[in-house]
Amino acid sequence: MRVAIVSAMREELAAVLSDIEHGTAEQVAGREFWRGRLHGHEVVAVQARIGKVAAAATATVLAERYQVDVILFTGVAGGLAEGVCRGDVVVASEFLQHDMDASPLFPRFEAPLYGRARFPTDPHWSERLAQAARQALPQAGLHRGLVISGDRFVASAADSRALRDALPDALAVEMEGAAFAQVCLDYGLPYAAVRTVSDRADDTAHGDFQRFIEETASRHSAAIVRALLG
Ligand code: ADE
DSSP states (O other), X not given: OEEEEEESSHHHHHHHHHHOEEEEEEXXXXXXXEEEEETTEEEEEEEOOSSHHHHHHHHHHHHHTSOOSEEEEEEEEEXXXXXXXXXXXXXXXXXXXXXXXXXXXXXXXXXXXXXXXEEEOOHHHHHHHHHHHHHHOTTSOEEEEEXXXXXXXXXXXXXXXXXXXXXXXEEEEESSHHHHHHHHHXXXXXXXXXXXXXXXXSTTTTTTHHHHIIIIIHHHHHHHHHHHHO
């Protein structure tokens, strides 16, 4: 069993990387892929970079070159639904690209020629991630459901309200998850994702974003991965 652990930003992955034993790095497609042992498991860890294209490229390399058995994404997201607060944890049950719109050829949000807008995550690994999050971070609120992705950092109350109106069941927004979900569906590869809520996707979203990732989200990711694999 070879497990891929992925984040968008280096800071999100930092604490996971420092837990890897006997790690060796390899450059592929301009990214560093770290192979080694993590809590007794064979892992490949990589920083995908930000956005859906970078995410899709990373997922493809993991599937084709590293032949991983599962991809687990850890990182941060902006809270959208009421009650999804900073510091909470969201485990995605499905993903959708909120900036996909090929209407009138296809319904808004539908991925053309896939016949669907929503891409599910793997139920078994999502359940394991949720259990790991509960165990590692018992004080944090845990939410499970739809997470939406787009090539835009959502940083205004008006923008997040528009997303909530269009997609009332969306829990959180980020910039990579739906791309991983689509590529993993293409390859028949199990995929699950956990995100710490770093902001409320409003006018203050960018405030101490970097510091939150370094001080909180990175530790959350490492603790959840430890509880999952350890
Ligand atoms: N990731 C974390 N916060 C985000 C936001 N507000 N918009 C998009 N991606 C995010």
